[in-house]
Amino acid sequence: MATVSRRSEMTKATSSITIPVLLLGCGGVGRHLLHHIVACRDLHSKMGLVLRVVGVSDSRSLLLVDDVATGGFEDALLTEIFRLKSSSGRCQLVKGAEVTTNIIKVAGLLGKLTGLSVVDCTASPETVHMLTKVIDFGCCIILANKKPLTCTIEDYDSLISNIRRIRFESTVGAGLPIIASITRVLGSGDPIYRIIGSLSGTLGYVMSEIEDGKLLSEVVLAAKSLGYTEPDPRDDLSGLDVARKALILARLLGWRIDMDDIQVESLYPKELGPNSMSTEDFLRTGILSLDRGIQERANAASSRSKVLRYVCVIEGSRCQVGLQELPKDSPLGRLRGSDNVVEIYSRCYNKSPMVIQGAGAGNDTTAAGVLADIVDLQDLFH
Amino acid sequence: MATVSRRSEMTKATSSITIPVLLLGCGGVGRHLLHHIVACRDLHSKMGLVLRVVGVSDSRSLLLVDDVATGGFEDALLTEIFRLKSSSGRCQLVKGAEVTTNIIKVAGLLGKLTGLSVVDCTASPETVHMLTKVIDFGCCIILANKKPLTCTIEDYDSLISNIRRIRFESTVGAGLPIIASITRVLGSGDPIYRIIGSLSGTLGYVMSEIEDGKLLSEVVLAAKSLGYTEPDPRDDLSGLDVARKALILARLLGWRIDMDDIQVESLYPKELGPNSMSTEDFLRTGILSLDRGIQERANAASSRSKVLRYVCVIEGSRCQVGLQELPKDSPLGRLRGSDNVVEIYSRCYNKSPMVIQGAGAGNDTTAAGVLADIVDLQDLFH
Numbered sequence: 001m002a003t004v005s006r007r008s009e010m011t012k013a014t015s016s017i018t019i020p021v022l023l024l025g026c027g028g029v030g031r032h033l034l035h036h037i038v039a040c041r042d043l044h045s046k047m048g049l050v051l052r053v054v055g056v057s058d059s060r061s062l063l064l065v066d067d068v069a070t071g072g073f074e075d076a077l078l079t080e081i082f083r084l085k086s087s088s089g090r091c092q093l094v095k096g097a098e099v100t101t102n103i104i105k106v107a108g109l110l111g112k113l114t115g116l117s118v119v120d121c122t123a124s125p126e127t128v129h130m131l132t133k134v135i136d137f138g139c140c141i142i143l144a145n146k147k148p149l150t151c152t153i154e155d156y157d158s159l160i161s162n163i164r165r166i167r168f169e170s171t172v173g174a175g176l177p178i179i180a181s182i183t184r185v186l187g188s189g190d191p192i193y194r195i196i197g198s199l200s201g202t203l204g205y206v207m208s209e210i211e212d213g214k215l216l217s218e219v220v221l222a223a224k225s226l227g228y229t230e231p232d233p234r235d236d237l238s239g240l241d242v243a244r245k246a247l248i249l250a251r252l253l254g255w256r257i258d259m260d261d262i263q264v265e266s267l268y269p270k271e272l273g274p275n276s277m278s279t280e281d282f283l284r285t286g287i288l289s290l291d292r293g294i295q296e297r298a299n300a301a302s303s304r305s306k307v308l309r310y311v312c313v314i315e316g317s318r319c320q321v322g323l324q325e326l327p328k329d330s331p332l333g334r335l336r337g338s339d340n341v342v343e344i345y346s347r348c349y350n351k352s353p354m355v356i357q358g359a360g361a362g363n364d365t366t367a368a369g370v371l372a373d374i375v376d377l378q379d380l381f382h
Numbered sequence: 383m384a385t386v387s388r389r390s391e392m393t394k395a396t397s398s399i400t401i402p403v404l405l406l407g408c409g410g411v412g413r414h415l416l417h418h419i420v421a422c423r424d425l426h427s428k429m430g431l432v433l434r435v436v437g438v439s440d441s442r443s444l445l446l447v448d449d450v451a452t453g454g455f456e457d458a459l460l461t462e463i464f465r466l467k468s469s470s471g472r473c474q475l476v477k478g479a480e481v482t483t484n485i486i487k488v489a490g491l492l493g494k495l496t497g498l499s500v501v502d503c504t505a506s507p508e509t510v511h512m513l514t515k516v517i518d519f520g521c522c523i524i525l526a527n528k529k530p531l532t533c534t535i536e537d538y539d540s541l542i543s544n545i546r547r548i549r550f551e552s553t554v555g556a557g558l559p560i561i562a563s564i565t566r567v568l569g570s571g572d573p574i575y576r577i578i579g580s581l582s583g584t585l586g587y588v589m590s591e592i593e594d595g596k597l598l599s600e601v602v603l604a605a606k607s608l609g610y611t612e613p614d615p616r617d618d619l620s621g622l623d624v625a626r627k628a629l630i631l632a633r634l635l636g637w638r639i640d641m642d643d644i645q646v647e648s649l650y651p652k653e654l655g656p657n658s659m660s661t662e663d664f665l666r667t668g669i670l671s672l673d674r675g676i677q678e679r680a681n682a683a684s685s686r687s688k689v690l691r692y693v694c695v696i697e698g699s700r701c702q703v704g705l706q707e708l709p710k711d712s713p714l715g716r717l718r719g720s721d722n723v724v725e726i727y728s729r730c731y732n733k734s735p736m737v738i739q740g741a742g743a744g745n746d747t748t749a750a751g752v753l754a755d756i757v758d759l760q761d762l763f764h
Binding site for chain 2 (some may be wrong): 175334
């Protein structure tokens with residue numbers, strides 16, 4: 001077993017650092033993360049780093065190593081974690097209401113003793129208070145879940161009161177280094193005055209297909225059949241998920257705003273929404289009524305040598321999510337397919353922005369971003 | 383004065399962290415860095431961070447705060463630093479051969495006591511052994527200087543033996559988060575199999591102007607008159623500076639290679655080189671003889687719907703720097719002006735690469751990248 005090291009002075013030689021990890025959420029991202037952690041054992045060992053999974057939970061159960069302070073999982077046990085089963089007396093399974101209580105108990109124990117990284121790969125709006133307690137115990141938290149960052153500004157303030165112990169790269173653009181890059185720019189005193197980005201792979205794809213003359217309904221139905229959209233594509237078309245990402249970026253810039261302060265343009269009107277119409281009806285008839293309007297806007301943009309993109313804009317006092325006409329030869333205008341792109345304008349990146357582009361979704365990529373965040377926290381575990 | 387905090391347990395509340403900084407090199411980047419440090423005092427204070435400049439050196443002199451262990455500069459004293467003058471008994475000025483000895487002495491003292499960040503903003507190939515000693519004392523080092531990273535692989539290995547204590551973002555692409563992003567991708571176990579980048583603003587500009595039908599000589603002379611090239615533009619056209627950046631990236635990927643292992647295509651032949659011809663002769667007559675060759679290559683590329691770019695390619699067992707024909711609709715093909723662009727291909731960024739683009743030169747931007755590196759080291763100073 002690797003030892004938990006503790007740095008007593010700056011000159012101490014590099015020794016192995018152990019980061020105990022407690023994973024919340026066992027969906028696509030959580031499972032990929034566990035796979036990555038196992039696959040990276042040798043790599044991390046060469047870096048003097050040991051990630052030790054001490055527990056995994058889903059919404060109903062928590063599987064813990066019996067003695068979380070000293071024990072560790074072998075690879076074989078990870079197989080059991082995937083099934084959330086108690087294995088041969090070395091793990092304990094907690095269910096129901098006791099899950100949260102036990103997570104806080106483990107955080108209280110390990111936070112003081114060795115430090116703990118609690119990773120939120122759920123999609124739950126319920127974890128924020130637990131995470132705030134966990135960070136107060138001296139633990140680190142890593143989020144793939146956007147919800148704890150898009151809560152009320154008061155809860156947000158409590159959560160991020162110790163900003164060095166929290167990482168959330170994968171909440172915007174999956175593994176793309178958007179948060180990390182903005183954090184670097186801000187920390188260097190280079191003020192960011194404008195962020196504009198295409199932060200939905202689905203809407204990016206839809207808009208570039210419409211640019212090629214296809215109909216919205218045609219593109220959305222094709223994308224849905226390929227599994228590129230949410231089960232109800234209105235969850236993409238509403239822009240709400242982009243708005244959450246915009247809020248995360250705006251708050252990162254220091255804006256004290258809530259979801260309600262963001263102007264969000266939905267691509268469908270209320271009367272075609274989930275409260276008025278089933279998913280099936282929307283896909284069969286409702287969506288067809290949207291084709292003409294958006295095609296006209298795309299054509300109008302094209303007649304001005306521009307293209308229509310679904311973007312978030314954070315600038316001045318405006319945090320806005322919706323369709324924009326953009327120059328064809330800008331990074332956003334040139335965007336094809338489902339890549340995410342963010343343009344960041346600051347004193348140093350003025351005439352020409354800092355641009356970060358690439359795949360902004362997918363379980364593998366998102367989990368890789370989470371793992372990079374955990375690795376980035378290692379200096380706190382000296 | 384801010385206090386130097388030392389974290390004794392994970393639960394300790396956030397307190398102010400002080401990072402003592404010793405700056406080597408007072409040219410454009412070094413001076414901008416000092417300005418940024420002063421300008422960011424309030425910002426950093428809000429982040430619980432104090433950067434305290436304890437000394438500044440150029441090649442001949444070192445100006446130190448008298449009692450480096452406890453003293454600190456006020457803003458007014460920074461004015462004196464710029465002039466490298468001793469100021470009213472609160473600073474000491476060391477000259478000549480004693481500069482290096484004194485830097486090592488300060489590092490030995492502060493490395494154990496409070497930690498120290500030594501920032502290399504020189505362009506000297508001579509600092510590497512001093513920096514290796516400095517890091518052995520438990521100090522951190524931050525490089526804008528490429529040379530310590532492009533030395534022999536043996537010296538490189540010694541220098542980076544404690545990789546958590548060294549940052550060098552500004553050696554490639556100035557403030558662009560290229561090194562930080564590659565480090566994140568690698569740490570998450572996502573293997574990078576190809577990097578291709580345009581890492582010279584000058585050559586990027588030259589090649590996009592040639593694409594528009596201009597002559598090489600015309601573009602270079604215009605760029606020189608605007609101060610966009612080195613005093614002798616052959617320092618850009620040789621590709622050597624790009625090769626240094628390529629070596630830094632290849633070594634970051636774990637390649638154990640030296641400068642000699644990189645295939646470098648110079649844009650001028652040996653007989654037009656500095657050993658055969660003065661700068662004036664090159665600019666008056668020599669460069670004209672290059673126009674036709676490069677124009678023919680640009681036209682040939684265009685006839686295949688491609689564009690000619692001066693890039694570094696790191697892939698397979700090849701680390702190569704020179705002209706390449708690239709698809710017009712790739713991030714590199716679309717590049718205009720003097721921006722740097724890097725495309726990173728890995729398991730997660732496969733069909734479509736991770737792309738980082740923006741201004742890759744300039745004293746302000748480079749210094750901002752150095753400052754972001756210093757801020758990034760703060761967890762080591764807990």
